[in-house]
Amino acid sequence: MTEAIKLLRIYTDEGAYLGDRRVFEVIASRARDAGLAGVTVLEARLGFGRSAHMHRRHVFENDRALLIEIVDDEPKLRSFAVALDDIPDIGMMTLEPVEILGGKAKQGLPGKNP
Secondary structure, three states: OOOOEEEEEEEEEOOOEEOOEEHHHHHHHHHHHOOOOOOEEEEOOEEOOOOOOOEEOEOOEOOOEEEEEEEEEHHHHHHHHHOOOOOOOOOOEEEEEOOOOOOHHHHHOOOOOO
């Protein structure tokens, strides 16, 4: 039986730091270290969350909302999400089903080899 492939989405913003590193860089580095299939960081033009603070890029500021997407097996993603508890500036995290239709990445996922 193959594991369910899921999409983990993590919401944060450009201005979020953990120590001297940006939160999105910390998450991407940890995802690589955890052996996850891959990570993509997307910038939003505009966004707000529970605080209702509007995140957008200004001339001298980097405060855009960011979305981090990671696709892998459900157990790996759940474990990874729990391991991010020490990062205070993470917003909502969601997990949803994904159907892999094709592409090079399909060959590297468990149970998806032709």
